Amino acid sequence: MTSRNPASRRPSRIGKWLRGLAGLVVLGLLSEILGRAGIVHRDFLPPASTILGRAVSLAGDGYFLTNLWSTIKAWAIGLAIAVGGGVPVGLLLGSVPVLNTAVRAVVEFLRPIPSVALIPLVSLILGSGQTTEVTLIVYAAAWPVLFNTIYGLQDVDPVAKETMRTFGFGRLAVIWRVSLPSAAPFIATGVRLAAAIALILAVGTEILSGFGQGLGTFIAQAQQSIDGTKDVLAGTVWTGALGLLVNVVLVQGERRLFRWHHAQTGGRS
Amino acid sequence: MMLEIEMVGHSYAGHTALQDVNLEVAGGELLSIVGPSGCGKSTLLRCIAGLIRPAQGRVVLNGAQIDDVPDNLAVVFQDYSRSLLPWLSVRDNVALPLRRRGKPKAERRAAAEAALATVGLSGADGMYPWQLSGGMQQRVSIARALAYRPALLLMDEPFGSVDAQTREDLEDLILQVRGDGMTILLVTHDIDESVYVGDRVAVLSRAPGTVIADLQVDLPAKRDQITTRELPEFVHLRAEVGRLVRGGAPASQAS
Numbered sequence: 001m002t003s004r005n006p007a008s009r010r011p012s013r014i015g016k017w018l019r020g021l022a023g024l025v026v027l028g029l030l031s032e033i034l035g036r037a038g039i040v041h042r043d044f045l046p047p048a049s050t051i052l053g054r055a056v057s058l059a060g061d062g063y064f065l066t067n068l069w070s071t072i073k074a075w076a077i078g079l080a081i082a083v084g085g086g087v088p089v090g091l092l093l094g095s096v097p098v099l100n101t102a103v104r105a106v107v108e109f110l111r112p113i114p115s116v117a118l119i120p121l122v123s124l125i126l127g128s129g130q131t132t133e134v135t136l137i138v139y140a141a142a143w144p145v146l147f148n149t150i151y152g153l154q155d156v157d158p159v160a161k162e163t164m165r166t167f168g169f170g171r172l173a174v175i176w177r178v179s180l181p182s183a184a185p186f187i188a189t190g191v192r193l194a195a196a197i198a199l200i201l202a203v204g205t206e207i208l209s210g211f212g213q214g215l216g217t218f219i220a221q222a223q224q225s226i227d228g229t230k231d232v233l234a235g236t237v238w239t240g241a242l243g244l245l246v247n248v249v250l251v252q253g254e255r256r257l258f259r260w261h262h263a264q265t266g267g268r269s
Numbered sequence: 270m271m272l273e274i275e276m277v278g279h280s281y282a283g284h285t286a287l288q289d290v291n292l293e294v295a296g297g298e299l300l301s302i303v304g305p306s307g308c309g310k311s312t313l314l315r316c317i318a319g320l321i322r323p324a325q326g327r328v329v330l331n332g333a334q335i336d337d338v339p340d341n342l343a344v345v346f347q348d349y350s351r352s353l354l355p356w357l358s359v360r361d362n363v364a365l366p367l368r369r370r371g372k373p374k375a376e377r378r379a380a381a382e383a384a385l386a387t388v389g390l391s392g393a394d395g396m397y398p399w400q401l402s403g404g405m406q407q408r409v410s411i412a413r414a415l416a417y418r419p420a421l422l423l424m425d426e427p428f429g430s431v432d433a434q435t436r437e438d439l440e441d442l443i444l445q446v447r448g449d450g451m452t453i454l455l456v457t458h459d460i461d462e463s464v465y466v467g468d469r470v471a472v473l474s475r476a477p478g479t480v481i482a483d484l485q486v487d488l489p490a491k492r493d494q495i496t497t498r499e500l501p502e503f504v505h506l507r508a509e510v511g512r513l514v515r516g517g518a519p520a521s522q523a524s
Contacts, residue, residue, distance in 0.1 A: 159351035166318050166344040167366035167417060177365070181356050260355040263399045 028052075046230045054234040055241075068238065070213035071202050074130055078137025079198045083191055086142040090149025090187075095175055100150070115140035115201055119208045128209035137201045141194035148190025152183025185254065185261040192250040199243050215239050271296040271331060271452055272317070272421065278325035278477070279312055286312040288477035290326070296420075299443075299453040301463035304473030305514055310456045313478070314425050317454065318344050330421065339421070343414035347426040349406040353398040353413075359385065360394040363413045370417075384416035385409070387446060404435035408442070415446055424455045428462070437494050440466050444492060460511045464503060465492065472513045482513050 028048040034040045035047030058064040093100045119136060126132040156179045164174045206216025215235055222231035255262070272294040279287045286309035294300050304310050316323045317330075319338040328335045330342075343366070346352040353362050363381035372380070385394060388408040398406050407427060414422055424443075428436040443466055447453055457463050463470045464486055472482040487502055497503055 157351045159346055159348050160354060162320055163344065163346060163352045164365075165320065165338055166342060166423075168338060168340055168369050173369070178354065181354070184356075258356075260397060260399060263397075264355055 043227070043229055046233065050230055051233045051237060054230045055237045058234055058238065064218060064235075067213050067215055067218040068242075070130075071206065071215040072242070074133045074137065074214065075195075075198050075202045078134045078202070079141055079191075079195055081134070081138045082141035082194055082198065083145050085138070086145030086190070086194075087149050087187060090146045091153065091175065091180065093146075094150040094153030094183075095179065111143060115197070116204050119205050123205075123209055129212060132209065133202060133205045133212075133214070136205050137198045140201045141198040144190040144193035144197065145187065146190075148186045148193075149183060152186030153179055155186065156182045185258040188250070188254045188258065192247065192254070195246050195250060196243060199239070199246070203239055215242075270294065271298075272454075273329040274313070274317070274326070275329065276326035277313065277316055277323045277328060279309070279316065279321070279323045280477075285477035287316075287323070288479050290473075290479055292471055292480060292483070294452060294454065296452055297448075297450050299447055299455065299466060299468045301467030301470045302454060302456045302473060303458065303460060303463035303470055303510060303514060304478060305475050306458055308473045308475055309478030310458070310473055311425055313473075314344075314423050314454065314456050317421075318342060318423055341420040343417045343419035343422050345407075345410050345414050345422070345424040345427045347429045349403065349410045349430070350398065352410055353406060355397065355399050357397075358394065359390065359396050359398060359401070359409050362398065362409060363416050366413060366417045380416045381412070384412040387415060388412045388442060402435075404431045404439065407431060407435075407439060411439070411442065411446070418449075418451075420450070420452060422451055422453045424453065426457055427455070428459075429457075436462075441494065460514055461498070461507055464488075464507045464510060465494075465497060470506075470510055472510060482510075484510065 031045065031048040031051075035042055035045055035050070093103060115136060118139065119132075122136055122139075123132050126135060160178050160182065161174050164178050169177065202214065203216040203219070206212065206214035207220045208216075215238060219232050219235040219239075222228035222235060225231070270293045272292075274290055274292040277287055277290040278285070290313060292300075302310055302313065312321070315321045317328050317335065319335045319342075322336065330339050333339075354365070357365065360378065360381045363384055364377040367377040367380055382391075382394060385391060388411055390405060390408050390412065393401060393405065393409075398409060401409065407430075411427070428439050431439065440462060443453070443455070455463070455466055467486050469486060470482075470484045471480050472484070473479065474481045484506065486506060488497060488500065488506075
């Protein structure tokens with residue numbers, strides 16, 4: 001009965017994993033050779049095994065874990081506020097065209113400013129604590145959520161909306177029962193983009209503000225210390241791992257929740 | 270009269286889709302509305318459904334003018350795949366409109382399952398629309414309309430996107446489920462279908478669409494695809510409707 005099965009046309013999941021793994025192994029080997037052979041000085045680029053060993057040992061380091069937790073907390077709070085604000089505002093702008101046109105000018109002015117460029121300004125106003133960090137995360141992460149919500153609403157099928165209207169559902173009920181679920185896969189993509197951006201802003205703010213707590217602070221401080229390169233790199237590995245984990249979890253969640261969407265689009269989006 | 274369409278006219282951006290449409294439909298009747306493509310059939314249906322307000326004239330349902338979507342009305346659209354909600358199971362799709370009526374969950378579920386059984390889809394309750402064939406999906410949207418128990422059922426080219434065999438099955442399904450005082454308006458461009466299914470056939474002219482003929486279908490109530498279609502009355506009537514649809518120009522414009 002399942003008429004369209006997109007999975008059959010793609011390489012198998014294990015095959016994909018193996019290819020990804022091969023890329024990582026090659027990168028690791030390359031860095032190992034460059035380091036061990038002395039082509040690159042060890043203080044600039046320690047061998048991959050040293051970096052990974054240090055990254056693993058950091059998992060038992062209380063000081064590092066406090067920093068890691070601090071970043072995760074700021075990231076989660078910022079992302080939650082961005083989603084909690086971005087989705088309703090997007091729903092409002094997406095369903096009231098007049099509002100959308102009115103706000104567009106402001107949005108088009110604000111959006112091209114790279115969020116990272118705002119770090120000094122916001123630090124100046126709010127000081128350099130978690131408030132600054134969360135504020136910047138919210139600002140940067142809200143955009144993809146907002147735009148994907150509006151975009152998702154434009155993609156809602158008018159026939160589905162009319163059908164519900166003919167069954168007597170009012171405007172709000174149609175938004176709740178048709179527009180929002182229909183836009184949900186787009187919103188989820190926005191949230192996934194926002195999660196990555198939020199991590200950039202979290203670590204970036206921590207690095208630039210130079211004190212407080214966080215992965216970024218850990219990396220920035222390691223940079224100042226003697227023989228700190230491997231700590232800098234180990235911290236970077238953790239940041240990457242965190243980003244990867246978040247992405248994998250969200251992608252899997254989307255697959256599970258929006259099976260109907262993939263079935264309809266043939267897995268294109 | 271249950272439904273009165275009085276001098277209805279409508280235009281989109283300078284294109285006049287409907288002009289001076291007059292029609293009356295009695296309760297329990299099945300009226301086919303047939304006409305060439307682009308004659309404003311769908312526009313007329315949308316005026317009756319309250320989805321658009323006609324620029325001229327008015328539509329009166331049970332004595333009250335239609336300004337908004339009337340209660341007790343259901344529409345089956347041609348695009349079943351777009352009309353059904355893909356994130357809901359077949360059962361939940363059928364049950365959803367009853368939620369608007371404030372029916373308790375158990376009742377909604379029972380009504381949905383009963384309606385699905387009526388259209389011959391008992392086993393598909395837990396499946397998703399996109400897992401079904403086109404014909405089955407259209408059965409689901411018919412079940413959704415039936416579960417709602419509308420006084421007036423509007424169908425806009427409901428069988429336009431399915432294959433010929435499925436089309437015949439669905440026509441018979443409509444003949445089977447009518448009754449219970451439900452009034453049905455079926456918009457189609459298929460001449461045979463309009464005669465086969467209808468108690469009456471209203472023929473619309475080319476745009477601007479207006480009613481050029483209102484014909485009684487004198488066929489036995491019990492119909493089937495083979496014998497009904499070979500009856501002399503059927504053959505005669507389909508020829509007459511066919512001539513009108515092809516000739517299609519309103520009397521004033523015919524030379």
